[in-house]
Amino acid sequence: MAIADPTVVAHKIDSTSLAALPRTSGVYIFKGEGTLPLYIGKSVDIRSRVMSHLRAPDEASMVAQTRRIDFIETAGDIGALLLESRMIKEQSPLFNQRLRRIKTLCAIRVNQTAQGVVPEIVDSKSVHLGSTPELYGLFSSAHSANAKLKDLAQQHLLCLSVLGLEKTSQRGCFGWQIKTCLGACVGKEDRHTHDQRLLSALVDSQVEVWPFGGPVDLVEERDGWVQRHRVNNWCYLGTQCSKAGPARMLKAHPQHDFDLDSYKILVKPIMLKKVKVEAVEP
Structure with missing residues (x-):
């Protein structure tokens, strides 16, 4: 028993x-x-x-x-x-955390100006996520993106005025007054040095550009069983399964320009080349 x-x-x-x-x-x-x-x-x-x-x-x-x-x-x-x-x-299972498709995502874009690097909050309505370089972080709102910049300013002694989070003042930004800014706003720190620290702080959250010219299949195989997951611009389009027949593509959801959840799942295996990739015939 x-x-x-x-x-x-x-x-x-x-x-x-x-x-x-x-x-x-x-x-x-x-x-x-x-x-x-x-x-x-x-x-x-x-x-x-x-x-x-x-x-x-x-x-x-x-x-x-x-x-x-x-x-x-x-x-x-x-x-x-x-x-x-x-x-x-x-x-939407009862005991799962709800996953929702966010219609508009925001990111931080860095712009090179005559004065130096200036961060800007952009959204997926104005830029093409996955194909636009120099984007950092993916956020559900502009408020969240600005909160991230404020956190980075505090962690890396960046200037709130230079980051566009505070109006410029002759007395310097609030951070300068409480010694959490090294003085780029009042000429006490070289702007280039400040900008390099900003870029270094952002690098870990860089949004990868889709590295292919169009859709590709990610191939997984086990004991002769083959599945091909079709993806384009970090968006999961569907899976072709050898058990379902060579011509049948199991649809996922309607194609979107960019899908945050698929991006999180796929970015490491694709960029680190840990998955077999096959081009899709036109």
């Missing part, structure tokens, strides 16, 4: 659905009495990840409402991440 795992929270989940969980990558779905999912997650090891949920005391409420667990296998981790993001947006 099987011995129950004492670390597993008490539940009423169908044992057959638990036994069927694979040790492979993909998406898993906690289902309750209703038609909508309670929770959607992804893992490189579906079974192991689901069991960790069942051992988490702070997830007891979700587990108590669960009656079965479904899953969708993928050929790799990128496919699982893209599928999870799409399904959460489409189905």
